[in-house]
Amino acid sequence: xxHLDEFLENPWVxxxxxxxxxxxxxxxxxxxxxxxxxxxxxxxxxxxxPMRTGPYGLLQSLADAIKLLAKEDLRPARADRxxxxxxxxxxxxxxxxxxxxxxxxxxxxxxxxxLGLFYVVAVTGLSFVGLLMAGxxxxxxxxLLGGMRAAAQLISYEIPLVLALVAVSMxxxxxxxxxxxxxxxRVPLVVWQPLAFFIFMAAALSELExxxxxxxxxxxxxxxxxxxxxxxxxxxxxFLTSYANLFLYSLLGAAVFLGGWxxxxxxxxxxxxxxxxxxxxxTFLILVFxxxxxxxxxxxxxxxxSLCWKVLLPLAFLQIFLSGLVLVHGWPDWALLLTSGxxxxxxxxxxxxxxxxxxxxxxxxxxxGSVA
Amino acid sequence: MAVEHDLETMEIPVNMGPxxxxxxxxFRMVLKVDGERVVELVPHIGYLHRGAEKLCENMxxxxxxxxxxxxxxxxxxxxELALVIAVEKLxxxxxxxxxxxxxxxMAELNRITSHMMFVGAFSADAGVFGTAFTYAFREREYIQxxxxxxxxxxxMYGYFRPGGLAWDVPDDFVxxxxxxxxxxxxxxxxxxxxxxKNEVFMARTRGxxxxxxxxxxxxxxxxPMLRACGVRHDLRKAQPYCIYDRFDFDxxxxxxxxxYDRYLVRLEEMRQSxxxxxxxxxxxxxxxxxxxxxxxxxxxxxGEIYQGVEAPRGEYGVYIVSDGxxxxxxxxxxxxxxxxxxxxxxxxxxxxxxxxxxxxxxxxMVLGEVDR
Numbered sequence: 001x002x003h004l005d006e007f008l009e010n011p012w013v014x015x016x017x018x019x020x021x022x023x024x025x026x027x028x029x030x031x032x033x034x035x036x037x038x039x040x041x042x043x044x045x046x047x048x049x050p051m052r053t054g055p056y057g058l059l060q061s062l063a064d065a066i067k068l069l070a071k072e073d074l075r076p077a078r079a080d081r082x083x084x085x086x087x088x089x090x091x092x093x094x095x096x097x098x099x100x101x102x103x104x105x106x107x108x109x110x111x112x113x114x115l116g117l118f119y120v121v122a123v124t125g126l127s128f129v130g131l132l133m134a135g136x137x138x139x140x141x142x143x144l145l146g147g148m149r150a151a152a153q154l155i156s157y158e159i160p161l162v163l164a165l166v167a168v169s170m171x172x173x174x175x176x177x178x179x180x181x182x183x184x185x186r187v188p189l190v191v192w193q194p195l196a197f198f199i200f201m202a203a204a205l206s207e208l209e210x211x212x213x214x215x216x217x218x219x220x221x222x223x224x225x226x227x228x229x230x231x232x233x234x235x236x237x238x239f240l241t242s243y244a245n246l247f248l249y250s251l252l253g254a255a256v257f258l259g260g261w262x263x264x265x266x267x268x269x270x271x272x273x274x275x276x277x278x279x280x281x282x283t284f285l286i287l288v289f290x291x292x293x294x295x296x297x298x299x300x301x302x303x304x305x306s307l308c309w310k311v312l313l314p315l316a317f318l319q320i321f322l323s324g325l326v327l328v329h330g331w332p333d334w335a336l337l338l339t340s341g342x343x344x345x346x347x348x349x350x351x352x353x354x355x356x357x358x359x360x361x362x363x364x365x366x367x368x369g370s371v372a
Numbered sequence: 373m374a375v376e377h378d379l380e381t382m383e384i385p386v387n388m389g390p391x392x393x394x395x396x397x398x399f400r401m402v403l404k405v406d407g408e409r410v411v412e413l414v415p416h417i418g419y420l421h422r423g424a425e426k427l428c429e430n431m432x433x434x435x436x437x438x439x440x441x442x443x444x445x446x447x448x449x450x451x452e453l454a455l456v457i458a459v460e461k462l463x464x465x466x467x468x469x470x471x472x473x474x475x476x477x478m479a480e481l482n483r484i485t486s487h488m489m490f491v492g493a494f495s496a497d498a499g500v501f502g503t504a505f506t507y508a509f510r511e512r513e514y515i516q517x518x519x520x521x522x523x524x525x526x527x528m529y530g531y532f533r534p535g536g537l538a539w540d541v542p543d544d545f546v547x548x549x550x551x552x553x554x555x556x557x558x559x560x561x562x563x564x565x566x567x568x569k570n571e572v573f574m575a576r577t578r579g580x581x582x583x584x585x586x587x588x589x590x591x592x593x594x595x596p597m598l599r600a601c602g603v604r605h606d607l608r609k610a611q612p613y614c615i616y617d618r619f620d621f622d623x624x625x626x627x628x629x630x631x632y633d634r635y636l637v638r639l640e641e642m643r644q645s646x647x648x649x650x651x652x653x654x655x656x657x658x659x660x661x662x663x664x665x666x667x668x669x670x671x672x673x674x675g676e677i678y679q680g681v682e683a684p685r686g687e688y689g690v691y692i693v694s695d696g697x698x699x700x701x702x703x704x705x706x707x708x709x710x711x712x713x714x715x716x717x718x719x720x721x722x723x724x725x726x727x728x729x730x731x732x733x734x735x736x737m738v739l740g741e742v743d744r
Contacts, residue, residue, distance in 0.1 A: 044503055
């Protein structure tokens with residue numbers, strides 16, 4: 001037994017076992033998420049969703065996975081071979097690496113990093129490389145369009161996402177994800193920083209390429225974008241990654257904004273209860289993302305960019321400035337809520353003002369010229 | 373300067389269709405894009421050409437009804453109506469009152485199913501993940517059930533005959549239609565709530581693909597496409613056929629001629645169709661559905677005639693040259709979508725690729741009718 005303990009104490013062994021556990025967890029969660037999304041969207045759309053494979057279609061994801069693994073792995077004759085074949089890994093690895101630093105409960109994470117939040121946004125920021133590779137190497141114009149859209153979109157939205165997280169980490173006073181969760185023992189940060197939460201959710205939707213920001217993969221325009229030439233196991237890796245990222249951003253949102261396992265159970269709850277509570281909050285965010293998918297049409301690439309650079313980015317700076325002001329002067333916490341809430345109202349006004357009915361002259365000017 | 377020569381940008385041609393999820397059948401357009409912006413568009417039609425006009429010349433008038441069903445396959449009642457009215461006018465047939473009323477009911481219900489199809493497909497083009505689609509198709513299903521009960525077929529009805537109808541409607545027809553209309557009215561409101569005020573939907577459709585009234589008339593647009601530009605032209609009012617002059621309904625027109633107005637016009641037309649059907653149900657009396665003495669072979673006197681009807685997509689017209697036999701010497705079909713498609717290039721050039729898809733969707737074409 002001593003040998004076994006010693007073996008397990010070895011940081012390499014420990015780390016590899018942790019990674020394997022996370023990998024298995026991701027795959028299981030993704031299978032579940034695919035089923036949940038299909039059922040949830042089906043209910044939104046008055047359908048039943050999968051019903052035939054197993055009771056209530058529970059085995060549908062499994063059947064799909066088997067089908068995908070058994071499919072032929074096609075590569076277009078004129079594709080750039082190595083770039084094409086490595087692109088799925090370049091997408092999958094950053095998302096997977098980010099899970100390393102995510103604390104699932106108070107005592108369980110592969111690694112509790114002192115700069116956990118920084119690490120997570122740093123590695124997820126790499127994922128666009130894979131999409132660009134896929135788009136470029138496929139030798140397909142739709143893929144190229146999609147890849148370019150993905151690159152532009154993911155890089156742009158990285159910025160408001162990071163700035164929103166900067167604002168909350170200022171309030172929490174740390175970048176360590178565990179300490180951030182525990183800083184929310186009394187009140188979750190979503191209450192103090194609603195504007196940052198809004199920016200985070202919008203940017204996360206965009207990073208996830210889900211409606212209304214599914215522009216790189218727009219089915220009705222570029223027919224899957226970078227994924228168009230992929231089949232079989234490589235395509236399923238893209239698919240796996242997109243759901244793994246959904247899980248990742250929901251976990252991050254649950255930990256950073258919704259108080260993770262701490263609020264309001266307190267930090268003395270048992271590990272299973274903590275995991276369950278964390279899973280509940282994560283599921284809530286996942287369902288919000290899915291709800292958006294079932295409701296919204298898709299934005300256009302220029303509208304997406306102007307939302308990012310003209311709305312989210314200034315608001316994120318505003319949020320940082322306001323939070324900084326409150327923190328420097330040591331004003332009470334409710335001042336945070338007041339300032340951030342005002343910012344949220346400003347965001348709502350901007351969105352409303354952009355689409356409200358306008359007098360005829362303005363509309364005609366938009367209609368006759370090209371929309372820049 | 374050498375660098376600039378190495379890195380020159382170019383416009384790439386992108387082939388959209390005939391196999392593309394949002395070309396609604398087998399339409400093909402070649403876009404030349406500068407980045408995301410469309411600088412040139414060349415439409416290619418003819419993939420669904422089946423020689424409908426020539427086929428009709430080798431069949432007698434009753435057999436031709438089936439061919440007309442298959443040209444305008446989303447609104448077959450209107451296509452049949454154009455043919456049978458043309459033949460009736462050539463022969464000088466009197467249509468019994470009951471048959472006229474049932475024709476109106478069927479044609480207007482068909483307008484609702486056709487516009488529902490538009491709403492579903494169009495919202496999918498704009499990027500709604502199937503939600504509006506399923507809501508629209510639910511309403512369509514209820515009405516198609518009625519069609520099936522009456523005609524024995526869900527899509528290819530073959531129900532109208534020169535002189536009247538093939539057979540009478542079922543006994544509980546009036547109650548059934550009333551019950552479905554209640555549902556339809558609710559369904560139209562559901563779609564209205566889901567899409568009309570949706571910020572993203574408005575951002576994607578307003579000011580896109582706009583045409584002035586003069587341009588629309590020059591291109592020969594008809595139906596909702598023309599009315600969205602503000603031209604109050606509806607064949608049901610302008611050249612009343614059947615007994616449309618006895619009904620009380622409004623002709624909705626748009627203000628800006630953009631994609632959003634086309635959607636609004638169609639939405640309102642569905643409401644007006646419900647009104648017309650209700651009035652027709654009020655006026656439905658027992659009686660014959662065919663003139664007393666109908667010959668087994670329908671010989672038309674020599675001559676020629678053009679009859680247009682206000683089909684859901686615009687003016688569907690039938691031009692017949694008769695040489696005194698039971699078959700047309702020449703039959704020409706005036707296709708609404710063919711004319712509506714002609715303006716596509718002018719509408720799209722200068723917009724984004726994503727807009728091209730939405731504009732194409734707003735034309736609501738039926739390739740069977742375009743290619744004939």
